[in-house]
Amino acid sequence: MTIPIRVIIVDDQAMVRAGFAALLSAQSDIDVVGEAPDGRQGVEVSRSAHPDVVLMDVRMPEMDGLAAARELLDPPAGVVHRPKVLMLTTFDVDDYVYEALRAGASGFLLKDAPPADLISAVRVVAAGEALLAPSVTRRLIADFARQRPAPRKDPSLRLNGLTPRETEVLELIARGLSNQEIAGRLVLAEQTVKTHIGRILAKLGLRDRAQAVIFAYESGLVSPGS
Amino acid sequence: MTIPIRVIIVDDQAMVRAGFAALLSAQSDIDVVGEAPDGRQGVEVSRSAHPDVVLMDVRMPEMDGLAAARELLDPPAGVVHRPKVLMLTTFDVDDYVYEALRAGASGFLLKDAPPADLISAVRVVAAGEALLAPSVTRRLIADFARQRPAPRKDPSLRLNGLTPRETEVLELIARGLSNQEIAGRLVLAEQTVKTHIGRILAKLGLRDRAQAVIFAYESGLVSPGS
DNA sequence: CCCGACGTCATACCCAGGTACGACACGCCG
DNA sequence: CGGCGTGTCGTACCTGGGTATGACGTCGGG
Numbered sequence: 449m450t451i452p453i454r455v456i457i458v459d460d461q462a463m464v465r466a467g468f469a470a471l472l473s474a475q476s477d478i479d480v481v482g483e484a485p486d487g488r489q490g491v492e493v494s495r496s497a498h499p500d501v502v503l504m505d506v507r508m509p510e511m512d513g514l515a516a517a518r519e520l521l522d523p524p525a526g527v528v529h530r531p532k533v534l535m536l537t538t539f540d541v542d543d544y545v546y547e548a549l550r551a552g553a554s555g556f557l558l559k560d561a562p563p564a565d566l567i568s569a570v571r572v573v574a575a576g577e578a579l580l581a582p583s584v585t586r587r588l589i590a591d592f593a594r595q596r597p598a599p600r601k602d603p604s605l606r607l608n609g610l611t612p613r614e615t616e617v618l619e620l621i622a623r624g625l626s627n628q629e630i631a632g633r634l635v636l637a638e639q640t641v642k643t644h645i646g647r648i649l650a651k652l653g654l655r656d657r658a659q660a661v662i663f664a665y666e667s668g669l670v671s672p673g674s
Numbered sequence: 675m676t677i678p679i680r681v682i683i684v685d686d687q688a689m690v691r692a693g694f695a696a697l698l699s700a701q702s703d704i705d706v707v708g709e710a711p712d713g714r715q716g717v718e719v720s721r722s723a724h725p726d727v728v729l730m731d732v733r734m735p736e737m738d739g740l741a742a743a744r745e746l747l748d749p750p751a752g753v754v755h756r757p758k759v760l761m762l763t764t765f766d767v768d769d770y771v772y773e774a775l776r777a778g779a780s781g782f783l784l785k786d787a788p789p790a791d792l793i794s795a796v797r798v799v800a801a802g803e804a805l806l807a808p809s810v811t812r813r814l815i816a817d818f819a820r821q822r823p824a825p826r827k828d829p830s831l832r833l834n835g836l837t838p839r840e841t842e843v844l845e846l847i848a849r850g851l852s853n854q855e856i857a858g859r860l861v862l863a864e865q866t867v868k869t870h871i872g873r874i875l876a877k878l879g880l881r882d883r884a885q886a887v888i889f890a891y892e893s894g895l896v897s898p899g900s
Numbered sequence: 901c902c903c904g905a906c907g908t909c910a911t912a913c914c915c916a917g918g919t920a921c922g923a924c925a926c927g928c929c930g
Numbered sequence: 931c932g933g934c935g936t937g938t939c940g941t942a943c944c945t946g947g948g949t950a951t952g953a954c955g956t957c958g959g960g
Contacts (some may be wrong), residue, residue: 578811580811582816585806588818593812611937624888626881671898672892837905840906853946866909868909868948870907870908
């Protein structure tokens with residue numbers, strides 16, 4: 449650590465700011481180079497003091513921490529300085545967490561965490577890594593696991609009834625191709641495509657290609673964005 | 675902490691096991707109640723020693739940590755014991771991390787982490803929370819942010835052209851309803867539904883309802899599982 | 901007050917898509 | 931060998947869905 453980590457503290461409670469500042473300043477590798485009582489001023493201070501890390505409270509008057517974080521992490525044209533943002537909150541509220549992470553925050557800590565945690569969090573974040581409160585981590589993992597429990601297991605499961613060729617056709621349906629286009633792509637007669645589709649719909653208990661598209665998405669055969 | 679946290683250590687290197695055991699046993703609130711040199715034996719030991727937390731190395735002979743974790747976290751019928759699993763690895767490899775989290779692991783640490791981290795990780799995990807190595811956290815957050823940059827912004831963005839009523843119709847299309855069913859649901863003449871659909875397709879540059887379904891999923895208007 | 905956006909509906913037309921039935925070829929397996 | 935699953939294609943039929951055009955009522959804003 450040749451050069452210290454530059455930190456600013458944005459929180460509407462003066463006592464909290466003072467406490468954190470004292471705590472962090474006591475570290476030889478950390479400099480507190482600014483403070484602000486609300487999001488708007490926080491952004492300004494950050495722009496002029498160009499800190500490495502911004503400690504940002506979530507709930508604040510004037511401009512809340514979320515908006516301020518967004519402003520700092522996705523700055524308007526011309527602004528080159530992009531600090532790391534470490535969000536702080538008294539209670540952990542889901543929405544805030546997710547919004548902050550989406551905005552690009554590097555961490556999310558509860559204020560009741562041990563002081564040592566805050567200090568190490570600043571170091572971790574400054575190093576370009578990320579750190580979350582354990583309860584937040586748990587939730588994020590749960591969410592992650594829920595979203596993709598096994599992207600390639602569920603589909604093949606219910607897709608079992610379909611032959612490879614049928615699966616192939618189904619995927620093209622799910623891409624929005626017409627029967628004619630599918631026939632062209634697979635080098636088939638259009639009627640053959642119809643035959644396949646007929647069997648697909650029968651096997652899966654669907655009515656038309658629109659429902660087939662739904663099935664393809666719900667089963668994971670195709671996924672948004674892919 | 676009236677009753678200590680029961681921990682077992684699964685790692686193919688005896689020295690590592692010994693080191694961790696010594697480190698953890700020194701804590702008054704942690705008991706090391708078992709060890710195993712590979713995944714298969716790890717599962718067995720876990721079943722008999724019923725620990726609160728299983729420290730599991732990723733890379734192991736016989737049965738790797740991932741498979742063992744899956745076995746412990748999604749046990750066959752009849753097995754009631756479900757310990758928390760804390761994965762350990764020497765280097766951090768993406769795939770392993772995601773697989774482990776999907777399987778339901780409560781944490782993922784690098785072996786080069788400070789000893790204090792391991793100890794607190796055990797406590798955190800035992801408490802039902804989760805904890806990840808900072809580099810892993812960063813990656814998970816990045817992934818999270820990438821997956822859903824703003825689930826309710828992108829859609830409404832391109833959905834802008836659509837009127838509320840049209841959006842409503844589109845959603846029902848994406849649910850697989852026929853025009854007749856949509857008419858019934860919205861208390862409309864079938865022709866009105868057709869009119870709406872015609873406009874929807876024109877505005878979005880789509881050809882038929884199948885493509886409309888795709889659009890609904892891709893834009894986030896509807897999501898798999900919802 | 902008039903116009904534009906929105907929502908509603910009608911009449912008419914056409915075709916892609918889905919259904920029904922049958923047929924033939926190929927490869928695998930009991 | 932015989933049968934089954936799979937993939938291929940043909941003919942025939944029917945309907946749901948998409949297109950075209952026009953019309954009417956209601957709002958809200960300029």
